[in-house]
Structure formats: structure tokens, C-alpha cells
Amino acid sequence: MPIEVSAVTSEIVGLDEFRKRVLDKVDPQDPSTLTSIALDLAALANDKELMVRQVAMDIKTWRRPEFAMCSAQSCILDRFGPFTVRANLWPSVAMTMGERDALSYNAFHDHNFSFATTNLYGPGYTTDLYEFQLLGDWARVGDTVLLEHLGERRLSEGIVVVYRKGLDMHSQIPPISPSASINLIVNDDDVLFNDQFYFDPVRRIIIGTVENVVEKRLSALSLGRFLASEASLSPLHAISRTNKCKRSRRLCKDLLA
Amino acid sequence: MISHMSHALSDLPAVRGFLEKVDSRVVLGDYASFWRAIDGFGLLVDPSVWRTFYASVAQKLVVDPKYNGGRDWGVYGFTICESDKIHFSIRSTLGASVGRNVIDARPDHATSVASTMTAPSALIVASDAPVTFNVFQVPAEVDLDIFDPSARIHVCDTVMVEPWTRVDVRAPHETLELVPDPGDEYCIIELAMRSSITQRWEFDRHSGVPIGPVLISRDTAVLRSMLEEIARFRYVAAMDDVLDLASHPDFNVRWAAVSCAWAIDPVVGEAAIRRAAGDVHPYIRRAASAALGNLRKGASNAH
Numbered sequence A: 001m002p003i004e005v006s007a008v009t010s011e012i013v014g015l016d017e018f019r020k021r022v023l024d025k026v027d028p029q030d031p032s033t034l035t036s037i038a039l040d041l042a043a044l045a046n047d048k049e050l051m052v053r054q055v056a057m058d059i060k061t062w063r064r065p066e067f068a069m070c071s072a073q074s075c076i077l078d079r080f081g082p083f084t085v086r087a088n089l090w091p092s093v094a095m096t097m098g099e100r101d102a103l104s105y106n107a108f109h110d111h112n113f114s115f116a117t118t119n120l121y122g123p124g125y126t127t128d129l130y131e132f133q134l135l136g137d138w139a140r141v142g143d144t145v146l147l148e149h150l151g152e153r154r155l156s157e158g159i160v161v162v163y164r165k166g167l168d169m170h171s172q173i174p175p176i177s178p179s180a181s182i183n184l185i186v187n188d189d190d191v192l193f194n195d196q197f198y199f200d201p202v203r204r205i206i207i208g209t210v211e212n213v214v215e216k217r218l219s220a221l222s223l224g225r226f227l228a229s230e231a232s233l234s235p236l237h238a239i240s241r242t243n244k245c246k247r248s249r250r251l252c253k254d255l256l257a
Numbered sequence B: 001m002i003s004h005m006s007h008a009l010s011d012l013p014a015v016r017g018f019l020e021k022v023d024s025r026v027v028l029g030d031y032a033s034f035w036r037a038i039d040g041f042g043l044l045v046d047p048s049v050w051r052t053f054y055a056s057v058a059q060k061l062v063v064d065p066k067y068n069g070g071r072d073w074g075v076y077g078f079t080i081c082e083s084d085k086i087h088f089s090i091r092s093t094l095g096a097s098v099g100r101n102v103i104d105a106r107p108d109h110a111t112s113v114a115s116t117m118t119a120p121s122a123l124i125v126a127s128d129a130p131v132t133f134n135v136f137q138v139p140a141e142v143d144l145d146i147f148d149p150s151a152r153i154h155v156c157d158t159v160m161v162e163p164w165t166r167v168d169v170r171a172p173h174e175t176l177e178l179v180p181d182p183g184d185e186y187c188i189i190e191l192a193m194r195s196s197i198t199q200r201w202e203f204d205r206h207s208g209v210p211i212g213p214v215l216i217s218r219d220t221a222v223l224r225s226m227l228e229e230i231a232r233f234r235y236v237a238a239m240d241d242v243l244d245l246a247s248h249p250d251f252n253v254r255w256a257a258v259s260c261a262w263a264i265d266p267v268v269g270e271a272a273i274r275r276a277a278g279d280v281h282p283y284i285r286r287a288a289s290a291a292l293g294n295l296r297k298g299a300s301n302a303h
Helices: A015-025 A031-045 A050-061 A097-103 A213-222 A230-242 A246-256 B013-025 B031-037 B041-045 B047-063 B218-232 B236-247 B251-264 B266-276 B282-302
Strands: A003-006 A074-080 A083-090 A114-121 A126-134 A145-154 A159-163 A168-173 A179-186 A197-200 A205-209 B002-005 B077-083 B086-092 B113-115 B121-127 B131-137 B154-161 B166-169 B174-178 B186-193 B199-204 B210-215
Touching (some): A015 A083, A050 A179, A213 A246, A213 B047, B002 B013, B013 B031, B041 B186, B113 B174, B218 B236, B218 B251, B251 B266, B251 B282, B266 B282
Antiparallel strands (some): A003 A159, A083 A179, A126 A145, A126 A168, A197 A205, B002 B077, B077 B086, B113 B199, B131 B174, B199 B210
């Protein structure tokens, strides 16, 4: 199950200091070391104006936007090496279809990256947690999965939760009033090549794939269904043999068949 | 100004040149300028152009297997070129497994919606067989920046389009919609003008009745979210920049800025509301008048 760490501190640290501590303590090859940064993440989250300061700086650039907010809900606060520090807004009600899609409310999904998260402000969203296991190494939409329900947890202040890629699956439930969380994400090569799915925990099946880099690569390659020619045979052969993404390899084999 | 030109055009200098020319000739908001600017569009109808393009897409992944797509890849297609005046992309129906639930049938309310398109475009369908489009129209006198519940959309034609032929879409008052066929596979190559309106409308396709407006611009959605955050914290240091946003071209942002200013400081905010009462957009004028009425009511109740 996700690793939950009690992290109560009165210390307040800024992004520069947090970056130093992450580089000292977290081994990107070993996501379990994310637990060692729990108190530091809580200390970063003690700066309640961390996000609004960034937002206030960014609106000055509205005529030529260069916003840290990459969507209406997510704000990239720092990026260094394989690490990303990201704040997420969690409205108490998702108003539009776009918000519902962006927020993962009531959509069970896994991750192809590991991350540590804690509450920045507000009461915190609730998450409904499962641990899952794929049956076989080639999963497709419609396939059955093994699931264990771990119950609901609220991401309240003083708690840091570490989600493990490819093991933990969850769905967010809107908080009772607007909240924000802050994440330290480890983006290793798995983000480029590994699957991410949506699940139906009642039927215990995969019901869709997450809109990630893997799907974007597949979308680009699949254009070959109508646009491939002799000129693309050689690269498609190469991708079908050597690309680290098994689904990209499979797609190229299908295009070549 | 062109902000993105895909690596996959590196062996297609004529296409690059065409796109640069289009970008230099289009005048935002002047739909006729778009049609004049794309008079060389025939170049793009040649399938050999797209074979060269695709070979570059595939070769990039051989040379750089860790390429994450940058601004090129999307979940449902590929962005070839972007500027503040044009958007050139390929969309595909091939990613059938992507999404939250691709197993169960979509609810009726999701399949009965037709949407207006936001700006004129020219497109080509790459497919094995002809595809069918419904052509919808909204009356030309409707101002799409002002949501009008009495307006209606109507189907004016159904057209069958052969692969590799040019189709013009005289949006925003005309909209093309592919007639869905679960078995169909195709790509749409589309060169579109950037929108000079702020929203598209969704309609019930059966009755033609408008359901609601939908924000077009990601920047608008982000700016509104940023202003809500500043308002939540009553972040006084941002006041000057918030007031500056009251002159944003999108009326959604202007009203969000006025609301934010009021949340930070009611005195400064009331002055912003008074200015907004003379805004060019009727939605803002009405909202400002209502807010001023409430303020007057609040003041007289206090006495």
C-alpha cells in the first residue's frame, strides 16, 4: 500500500533549500527513499503562500504568457534533474467537463512514476486507495486485474503519502472546501515507456489508458496507418526491435505486417 | 509569429515556407484574410508530402528513443505548426483505448451534443474510403461571444468527402462534424486560423437548442484559476497586476480580474466594478450593474 509518513514540523523551507535536500536524500533509482524527504516536504508546505507568490509573479507576463501553471489545476514550482515539484488545486466542486477530466475525481488510475505528496492548504482531498496487480506482462483494456481495497484516506496536514509506480491505484474525491496539495515527483525513464491505466474496481478490469507520453507516442506512430511508405520502413523496423516501450514496438510490428 | 514548427518538416522546405507565408498574411479576426493566405493549400493535398513527414516522425524516434514528443505529439494527434494566428495539426481516430472509460457506452447526454467550431479552417481527410460530415450552421447574425439561449443551430447539409481532397470550413458560424461510425479509421489534416472569439457553444443536436458556452482558450482557464488563487489569499501585492488584467481581450478574464480586485480590497474593487459597468461586453455590463445594485442595497440596509 502507499507509504504514509507522519510529518509534523514547524520549520519552513523555500524551494532552493528543498531542492538541496532532495538531491542529498532521494535516490531517483530507489523510490522508497522518497520517505526520507517527508519532513522536508512538510516544511515546504508550511509556506502557505508558496503557490500564490508564483501565481502573482506570473500574471505580470499575461501579454506573453509564461505561466508556471501548466493547466487550471497544476502549477510547476521547480524542476531539477529527474525531479518535479508541483502544486495541485483541488476545488470542492468540479464545474466543467474539462475540470473533471483534469482532476481525476472518481477516476481510478495508477501511475508510471513515484511521488510523495502532502497537503498545502485546505482540509485536503480524500482518496480511495487500492493496491493492484496485472495478470501477465501485457495488459490491455478489458483485462482483469487483482485488486485489494485499502480504504479511504484524507490528505490532511502533517501527513506525507508516497505513491509507488505500478503498484498503487486510487481515485480522488473532492474535498469539502478548496484545497491544494504539493508533490515531489520522480520522473525516470518509466514515464517515457511504461503503461498507465484507468480501472473499474467493481468489475476489476482495465477500462482505459491514461493520456500520457506513451499514448502520445502511439498516437504519432499510428499515423503510419495512412501515412507510412517505403521511406518509413527502415525506422519502423528499428523501433519495432529496439524501443523500450513494448506497446510502441508492437504497434510498429503491426504497421509493418 | 510562429512559436512551433515540428522537426518533422525538416525535409519539407516548401511546406515550411508555405506556413510562414500564411502566418505573415493572416490578420486575426479577418476571416477573409485566412482564405486569401492559404491560396497555396494545394501543396498539402499531395500524399507524398505526408509520407515524407511521417518518415521524419519515425526516424526521430530511432535517433532519439527518449524523445517525449515536446510540442509535437498529442494524445489524439500531432501539432505540426503553431503561431498566434494559425494552428496546423493532424488528428486521428486511432487511439481508441485512450480515456477514462472506453469500454462502456457514452451516456446519451454526451452523444447528443454538437459544438460550434471556433475559426475557419481547411482540412484533408486521410482514409481508405470516403467519410461523411454533417454541416451545421448558426445564423450569421448571432454574436458567438455573447451566449444567446434563443439562438438555434441547424443541420444544413450532409456531405461525403473523398480521401485527399480539400474541405473548407467557414467557421465559426458553420461547423463540420464527422458522422460517427465505430468502424471508421481516418486522420484529419487541418490548417485552422486562430480564434478571435472567446468561446464555442454546445448545442443539443436534436432540438438545436444551445446548452452552454465553453471556454476556448487554455490561457483563459489558467488565468481565471490564477485570479481565484490570488483572491483566495487576498494577496494585496498582486493588486496592480490584477487591475491590469481588467483590460484583457477576453471578457471572461476581465470579469474574473474585477471580482478578484473586489475580493482583495472592496474599495479598489468597487472602483473596478464601476469601470466595468461601461465594458464593451454586455455580460460584464450586466454583472457590474447587478454587483453595484447589491452594494447599494447592502449600504442602505446598513443604515
